[in-house]
Amino acid sequence: MNGxxxxxxxxxxxxxxxxxxxxxxxxxxxxxxxxxxxxCLRRGLFNTDELRWGIERMPPARYLDASYYERWLTxxxxxxxxxxxxxxxPVRPSGRNPACEAPPRPRFRAGDRVRTRxxxxxxxTRLPWYARARRGVVERVRPPALLPDTNVGxxxxxxxxxxxxxxxxxxxxxxxxxxxxxxxxxxFERYLEPSATEGEEEVR
Amino acid sequence: xNGAHHEEHxxxxxxxxxxxxxxxxxxxxxxxxxxxxxGLVDSRDVDELVSRYEHDVGPLLGARxxxxxxxxxxxxxxxxxDANAVLRELGISGEGLNIVVVANEPxxxxxxxxxxxxxxPWPVIGLPPVWYKSAPYRSRMVREPREVxxxxxxxxxxATRVRVWDSSAEQRYLILPERPVGTxxxxxxxxxxxxxRDCMIGVARPGTGGV
Numbered sequence: 365m366n367g368x369x370x371x372x373x374x375x376x377x378x379x380x381x382x383x384x385x386x387x388x389x390x391x392x393x394x395x396x397x398x399x400x401x402x403x404c405l406r407r408g409l410f411n412t413d414e415l416r417w418g419i420e421r422m423p424p425a426r427y428l429d430a431s432y433y434e435r436w437l438t439x440x441x442x443x444x445x446x447x448x449x450x451x452x453x454p455v456r457p458s459g460r461n462p463a464c465e466a467p468p469r470p471r472f473r474a475g476d477r478v479r480t481r482x483x484x485x486x487x488x489t490r491l492p493w494y495a496r497a498r499r500g501v502v503e504r505v506r507p508p509a510l511l512p513d514t515n516v517g518x519x520x521x522x523x524x525x526x527x528x529x530x531x532x533x534x535x536x537x538x539x540x541x542x543x544x545x546x547x548x549x550x551x552f553e554r555y556l557e558p559s560a561t562e563g564e565e566e567v568r
Numbered sequence: 569x570n571g572a573h574h575e576e577h578x579x580x581x582x583x584x585x586x587x588x589x590x591x592x593x594x595x596x597x598x599x600x601x602x603x604x605x606x607g608l609v610d611s612r613d614v615d616e617l618v619s620r621y622e623h624d625v626g627p628l629l630g631a632r633x634x635x636x637x638x639x640x641x642x643x644x645x646x647x648x649x650d651a652n653a654v655l656r657e658l659g660i661s662g663e664g665l666n667i668v669v670v671a672n673e674p675x676x677x678x679x680x681x682x683x684x685x686x687x688x689p690w691p692v693i694g695l696p697p698v699w700y701k702s703a704p705y706r707s708r709m710v711r712e713p714r715e716v717x718x719x720x721x722x723x724x725x726x727a728t729r730v731r732v733w734d735s736s737a738e739q740r741y742l743i744l745p746e747r748p749v750g751t752x753x754x755x756x757x758x759x760x761x762x763x764x765r766d767c768m769i770g771v772a773r774p775g776t777g778g779v
Contacts (some may be wrong), residue, residue: 369684369685370683370684371683371706371707372683372684372706372707372710372711372734373683373685373707373710373711374680374703374707375707377702377703377704377707377708378704379599379704379719380699380702380704380705380716380719380720381699381704382697382699382720383697383698383699386698388621388626388694388695389618389622390621390698391593392593393592393593393596393597395621396600396614396618396623397594397596397599398617398618398695399613399614399617399618399621400599400600400603400609400614402617403603403608403609403610403613403614403617404603404608404609407608407675409608416684416685419685428703431592432686432698432701433592434592437592437595437596437599440599441595441599444603446601449602449603449606449608450602455606455608490684490737491736492683492684492711492734492735492736494711495734500654502659506666506737506738506739507666507738509737512737520648522735525767526737526738527696528739529712529733533601533730536710536711537711540711540712542714542730544729544730545708545713545714545729545730545731545732546729546730546731546732547731547733547734548731548732548733548734549734549736550734550735550736550737550738550739551736551737552737563681
């Protein structure tokens with residue numbers, strides 16, 4: 365989803381403000397909300413992608429206005445409602461993530477040139493906006509993971525190869541990027557396609 | 569007066585500093601009683617988790633890994649190759665996350681961000697500070713990392729290349745910074761205090777400050 369949570373590259377948020385001697389939690393409720401979410405994850409009431417998706421669905425102005433743990437609170441409330449925790453009927457947990465019994469065979473290898481797809485799914489996804497339709501090079505193949513896009517709702521078995529892909533700063537940010545600097549992203553295979561080499565591109 | 573205040577504090581310990589139940593506190597309490605009622609959450613487990621992350625899990629765990637990697641090349645290799653195996657051996661729970669340690673190479677500066685949410689290697693350095701989860705850091709770190717690092721007091725020369733790791737899947741990155749010059753012959757225990765949380769996120773260098 366092209367939401368406000370997808371912040372990479374956005375302007376206007378001001379300087380980074382560091383709080384000296386910051387406590388782990390600023391109020392008792394923050395720690396309790398965090399721990400409740402962890403315990404629900406552990407029990408399989410919902411999974412991490414659903415917890416994120418519950419946050420991403422907050423109306424943009426509310427998302428920006430809410431404190432960090434208020435977002436967690438909102439998501440756990442939403443998921444509790446959706447999983448039937450609040451109602452009189454049975455609770456409908458998502459289930460725990462299954463083990464990966466047959467790891468998918470990766471399509472790409474380290475050194476491969478790839479391009480991210482120009483996709484704009486309305487649901488949960490983990491390819492940031494700033495890195496769509498961008499060329500990069502696979503640095504490393506990561507262990508497979510459940511595709512976030514289909515891992516909201518009942519437990520998914522959509523294991524997907526994941527790659528650490530290097531994107532040059534200039535490729536991402538054009539003139540305002542800096543030669544030699546780079547961003548490395550973990551990219552699910554479904555977000556990628558092979559990229560033409562520089563030479564091929566010139567010919568086309 | 570003091571006694572009354574103390575009593576009120578005890579009665580309202582869920583309710584923050586002003587004795588007034590804020591909207592979020594009330595919501596959190598309602599949620600906890602709902603989850604407890606349905607047998608999904610035990611309040612003692614909540615207490616235990618909060619206490620563990622307030623007192624036991626923190627940057628010291630990561631600092632010990634880094635210091636040991638500086639004095640023990642075989643340990644360093646294993647940490648870079650399979651940090652999860654090392655954590656298992658040391659009895660540190662990775663909480664099912666794939667912890668990846670990235671070595672800061674000469675001429676390259678590495679730093680970590682999560683532009684989409686707040687992914688962070690919390691099993692080894694504790695929960696992230698507010699700034700790490702804030703819009704300014706998340707929005708700017710991928711686009712203008714040098715400017716952000718400068719605000720943290722870290723000035724990089726032109727020859728240094730910056731690599732920013734945006735944690736967009738299940739990998740959680742911990743930076744293994746370069747050992748500071750002038751620490752030759754220091755013991756592991758001497759080195760530990762040099763390794764701050766900020767060094768392991770990549771917004772500071774050992775010995776140059778940071779929390």
